[in-house]
Amino acid sequence: MSSTTHDHAHEGHEHHKPSFVSRWLMSTNHKDIGTLYIVAAFFGAMVGGVLSMIMRLQLMYPHNHLVTNGNEWNAIITAHGLIMIFWFVMPALIGGLGNWFIPMMIGAPDMAFPRLNNMSFWFLVAGFVFVMLGLFLGSGTGAGWTLYPPLDNAQYSPGIATDFSLFSIHLVGISSLLGAINFIATILNMRAPGLTMHKMPLFCWSILVTAFLLVLAIPVLAGAVTMLIMDRNFGTSFFEPAGGGDPVLFQHLFWFFGHPEVYIMILPAFGIISHVVSTFSRKPIFGYLGMVYAMVIIGFVGFVVWAHHMFVSAISTDSKIYFEVATLVIAVPTGIKVFSWIATMWGGSIEFKTPMLWAVGFIFLFVIGGATGVVLANASLDQELHNDYFLIAHFHYVLSMGAAFAIFAGFYFWIGKMSGHQYPEFWGKVHFWTFFIGVNLTFFPMHFLGLAGMPRRYPDYADAFAGWNYVSSVGAIISGLSTLVFFYVLYSVFTSKEKLADNYWGEGATTLEWAVPSPAPHHTFEDVPVIR
Amino acid sequence: MKRSIVSALGAACLLALLGHVALAQTATPDPTAAANSYVNAPANWQMWFPVAGSPMQAQIDWLMKYVLWIMAGVVGFVALLLAYVLTRFRASRNPKPSQVTHNTLIEVVWIVVPVLLLAVIIVPSIKLIYYEADDSNPYMTVTVTGHQWYWEYSYNSVPGLDYTSYMVPDDQLKPGEFRRLSVDHPMVLPVGEKIKFVITSGDVLHGFYLPSLGVQKYAIPGTTLTSWTTITKPGTYYGQCNQICGLNHDAMPIEIKAVPLADYIAWTKTALATYTDNAPPQSSPMPRNQLADATR
Numbered sequence: 001m002s003s004t005t006h007d008h009a010h011e012g013h014e015h016h017k018p019s020f021v022s023r024w025l026m027s028t029n030h031k032d033i034g035t036l037y038i039v040a041a042f043f044g045a046m047v048g049g050v051l052s053m054i055m056r057l058q059l060m061y062p063h064n065h066l067v068t069n070g071n072e073w074n075a076i077i078t079a080h081g082l083i084m085i086f087w088f089v090m091p092a093l094i095g096g097l098g099n100w101f102i103p104m105m106i107g108a109p110d111m112a113f114p115r116l117n118n119m120s121f122w123f124l125v126a127g128f129v130f131v132m133l134g135l136f137l138g139s140g141t142g143a144g145w146t147l148y149p150p151l152d153n154a155q156y157s158p159g160i161a162t163d164f165s166l167f168s169i170h171l172v173g174i175s176s177l178l179g180a181i182n183f184i185a186t187i188l189n190m191r192a193p194g195l196t197m198h199k200m201p202l203f204c205w206s207i208l209v210t211a212f213l214l215v216l217a218i219p220v221l222a223g224a225v226t227m228l229i230m231d232r233n234f235g236t237s238f239f240e241p242a243g244g245g246d247p248v249l250f251q252h253l254f255w256f257f258g259h260p261e262v263y264i265m266i267l268p269a270f271g272i273i274s275h276v277v278s279t280f281s282r283k284p285i286f287g288y289l290g291m292v293y294a295m296v297i298i299g300f301v302g303f304v305v306w307a308h309h310m311f312v313s314a315i316s317t318d319s320k321i322y323f324e325v326a327t328l329v330i331a332v333p334t335g336i337k338v339f340s341w342i343a344t345m346w347g348g349s350i351e352f353k354t355p356m357l358w359a360v361g362f363i364f365l366f367v368i369g370g371a372t373g374v375v376l377a378n379a380s381l382d383q384e385l386h387n388d389y390f391l392i393a394h395f396h397y398v399l400s401m402g403a404a405f406a407i408f409a410g411f412y413f414w415i416g417k418m419s420g421h422q423y424p425e426f427w428g429k430v431h432f433w434t435f436f437i438g439v440n441l442t443f444f445p446m447h448f449l450g451l452a453g454m455p456r457r458y459p460d461y462a463d464a465f466a467g468w469n470y471v472s473s474v475g476a477i478i479s480g481l482s483t484l485v486f487f488y489v490l491y492s493v494f495t496s497k498e499k500l501a502d503n504y505w506g507e508g509a510t511t512l513e514w515a516v517p518s519p520a521p522h523h524t525f526e527d528v529p530v531i532r
Numbered sequence: 533m534k535r536s537i538v539s540a541l542g543a544a545c546l547l548a549l550l551g552h553v554a555l556a557q558t559a560t561p562d563p564t565a566a567a568n569s570y571v572n573a574p575a576n577w578q579m580w581f582p583v584a585g586s587p588m589q590a591q592i593d594w595l596m597k598y599v600l601w602i603m604a605g606v607v608g609f610v611a612l613l614l615a616y617v618l619t620r621f622r623a624s625r626n627p628k629p630s631q632v633t634h635n636t637l638i639e640v641v642w643i644v645v646p647v648l649l650l651a652v653i654i655v656p657s658i659k660l661i662y663y664e665a666d667d668s669n670p671y672m673t674v675t676v677t678g679h680q681w682y683w684e685y686s687y688n689s690v691p692g693l694d695y696t697s698y699m700v701p702d703d704q705l706k707p708g709e710f711r712r713l714s715v716d717h718p719m720v721l722p723v724g725e726k727i728k729f730v731i732t733s734g735d736v737l738h739g740f741y742l743p744s745l746g747v748q749k750y751a752i753p754g755t756t757l758t759s760w761t762t763i764t765k766p767g768t769y770y771g772q773c774n775q776i777c778g779l780n781h782d783a784m785p786i787e788i789k790a791v792p793l794a795d796y797i798a799w800t801k802t803a804l805a806t807y808t809d810n811a812p813p814q815s816s817p818m819p820r821n822q823l824a825d826a827t828r
Contacts, residue, residue, distance in 0.1 A: 062711070062712075063702065063711070069779065070778065070779035070780055070781060070782065070783075071778075071779050074776065074778070074779075074781070142776075142778065142779075143776065144776045148737055148775075148776070150735065150736045150737070150753060151736040151737060151776065151777060151778055156680075156735065156736050156778060241753045241754020241755070242754075246754065246755070247737060247752055247753065247754070247755075248752060248755065281621070281629065282623075282629040283629045283630065283631065283632075283633075284631065284633050285633065286632070286633050286634070287633065287634065287639055288633065290639055312739070312748045312749050312750055313749075313750045313752065313757075314750070314752060314755050314757060317661060317662065317665040320661055320665075321658055321661055324654070324657065324658070324661070325654060328650045328653065328654060329650075331646060331650060332643060332646050332647060332650070335642060335643075335646045336639075336642060336643065338610065339638075339642040342610070342613050342614060342617055343635075343638065345617045345618070345621060346617055346621065347621060347626070347629065347630035347632055348621050348626070348629045348630070349621065349622075349623045349626050349627055349628065349629040350617075350618060350621050350622045350623055350626075351622075351623045352618075352622070360614065360618065363610075363614065364610070364611060364614060367606070367607055367610045367611075368607055371603035371604070371606055371607050372603070374599065374603055374650075374653070375596070375599050375600060375603060378595070378599060378653070378657045379657070379661050380592065380595060380657050380658075380660035380661045380663075380664060381592060381595060381596055381599065381657070382748075383592065383664055383746060383747070383748050383759075384581065384589070384592045384596070384743060384746055384748065386739075386748055386774070387739060387741075387748075387774045387775060388741075388743075388774065448577075448578065448579040448580075451578070451579065451580050451581050452574045452575075452578040452579075452580075452581075452582070452743075453574055453581075453582060453741075453743030453744070453771075453772070454574075455739070455741060455772050455773065455774040455782075456774075457776045457781060457782075458772075458781065458782035459782055460712060460782050460783075461712060461782065462573075462574060462710060462711060462712045462713045462770075462772075462785075463576070463710070463711050463712075464573065464574035464575050464576050464578065464710075465574065465576075466576060467576045467577040468577065
């Protein structure tokens with residue numbers, strides 16, 4: 001019995017064709033699950049993107065009526081925030097590219113717990129169904145993605161929609177948590193012989209740090225969301241002042257998760273950018289150990305800065321000073337990352353392929369977002385800037401341009417390895433430049449709106465804010481059209497007949513995924529790779 | 533007889549006095565008129581903070597410029613560095629890449645220099661935090677309560693003066709009023725005096741946000757937060773709710789009429805007469821269908 005199974009498996013794994021159902025619905029293969037995650041992230045980005053287009057079209061003119069009332073508006077902004085974070089950026093970077101390339105880069109046959117991997121993907125899908133119900137049922141979930149009570153308690157948000165949104169957070173939280181446990185187990189235990197921690201590629205390090213952040217942060221969010229659900233449905237009063245509870249407690253719990261979440265979204269992006277910059281400069285990473293420990297420090301300090309989101313909430317003067325200083329400290333390891341990328345390029349032999357354009361765009365725009373981040377870290381300035389459009393500009397520079405640019409950099413960098421077909425270079429560049437212009441036009445004017453005093457989450461605004469809002473909406477339309485270029489790129493990739501070499505980027509690409517064929521075979525390594 | 537003369541005289545005096553008061557009331561212009569001379573409202577294509585209406589906002593404005601110039605320097609430096617690297621080391625100009633991966637000196641420099649820059653930012657920033665927190669010895673205190681979707685102002689030093697302030701709906705705007713900024717009953721404050729705000733909420737979170745005065749605090753049910761301001765010159769100042777509070781989050785602006793102290797005192801008297809019956813909460817001027825939607 002065992003010998004026949006062995007024989008079967010031995011000849012089988014190249015020719016064995018699982019049925020569609022068992023391959024995609026019951027998958028245990030990290031590449032297939034990675035692909036599923038990327039497809040899910042694609043749909044998440046489309047839904048979140050359509051919501052943002054609705055928002056920008058509504059805000060194009062003052063006194064506009066595309067969105068008919070405030071509840072509808074609030075449901076849209078809430079769903080936009082939740083979906084972009086939990087169903088686009090995270091699945092694309094961690095579940096998608098992480099699943100695909102972590103086992104390959106460390107020379108492992110698969111993730112440590114393949115069935116857990118499958119389960120965490122389907123929790124993500126279930127969560128997406130719930131968050132969409134939260135958007136559409138009744139008058140929708142309208143408390144903003146931060147879900148602050150009392151606005152989302154049973155009195156002010158009656159109806160089942162908010163419960164669905166809260167449960168969707170639970171589901172996506174379980175999904176992330178299981179994924180994170182899987183990554184930690186895989187990276188710590190399944191590295192190829194010779195691949196010591198200090199030789200591990202930076203993308204693996206970034207996912208490892210991210211996974212630890214998830215394991216420590218998600219349970220806190222789960223606790224806070226559970227308390228909200230209890231308050232809504234079982235008459236508890238964790239956050240009800242009338243029952244001795246405190247709405248400010250929720251803010252602390254939420255941001256204790258929420259700030260590490262910011263780094264959960266950007267650390268994997270750092271990892272990808274390091275690979276792309278090194279490959280297209282044909283140089284090894286400058287200051288590898290500095291890069292590794294900068295990420296570790298960012299992850300650590302990221303946990304002790306949460307109340308900088310609460311500078312105009314209930315917080316003492318001394319706490320403000322502590323949280324301001326701690327927040328500013330993060331600028332130092334982030335600076336190490338940026339300067340090390342530039343030093344990696346220094347003396348290199350730089351080729352401007354599409355992934356490199358996205359990486360350079362990332363570095364420049366992330367530095368702008370980081371600079372406004374240093375401004376916002378000042379509690380004294382937050383008294384003016386908190387919750388206005390300056391903040392919106394800031395976090396879209398680090399997410400919509402930071403994380404999203406890194407996702408595109410990773411996509412163009414690895415699509416050949418994932419699909420076996422190369423993207424069209426010309427259209428990749430068109431996509432980059434149109435998107436670059438579009439998002440800058442969208443988000444740069446928001447700095448001015450914020451300085452002028454426009455609050456966030458407004459479907460209608462004072463007429464004086466009309467000018468820059470119009471420019472911003474035009475930028476959003478350009479970004480939307482740019483996405484059509486991306487669709488064409490996808491179409492070309494999947495209809496291409498071209499065959500790709502194992503290492504189609506040449507000598508600059510040195511990590512293990514470039515040692516296997518393109519597309520990577522169902523079973524990655526025939527022999528255990530040994531790292532010298 | 534004598535008594536009746538006295539009473540008649542008294543009645544006449546009283547009548548005369550009443551008449552005088554009535555006359556004075558019609559003759560005295562609106563005590564908040566001084567605020568109409570200067571309007572501090574956002575302007576189209578505005579690219580910077582509002583003109584500072586208080587010393588606090590003036591300091592925030594200064595610190596913002598200070599920090600932003602430093603950060604602009606950092607961004608400019610990185611941009612130049614990137615531009616240089618990307619032109620000097622492109623494959624066509626530098627076909628053979630170097631393999632240098634370490635330089636201890638430069639790695640120390642790019643840690644030390646940012647630390648120094650941060651220190652230079654932190655010092656004035658912390659000074660301003662203490663200044664912003666110092667709400668001691670105010671001339672007067674106004675308790676501000678956020679409600680869905682209006683503000684309630686209660687003047688602690690004027691017993692009984694407590695009224696609500698709703699946005700003027702778009703279809704009832706009069707000339708000179710700003711859509712989404714003007715309100716029916718503005719908050720009236722004296723110029724040049726330190727005013728403390730005690731901010732709370734009657735229902736959900738709201739944000740008491742006055743950009744031209746440098747004031748912002750959440751209104752949180754069950755908790756009071758404080759802030760303060762001193763308005764430099766008579767005028768009309770605007771603010772908006774800045775924490776999502778449901779259906780009409782964008783329809784509960786704040787309007788402040790700052791007037792000389794004498795006018796303010798005169799206003800408290802008329803306001804007491806006008807607003808005492810104006811007990812909160814009133815019915816909302818929002819369309820019924822939207823309200824129904826909100827409570828669904």
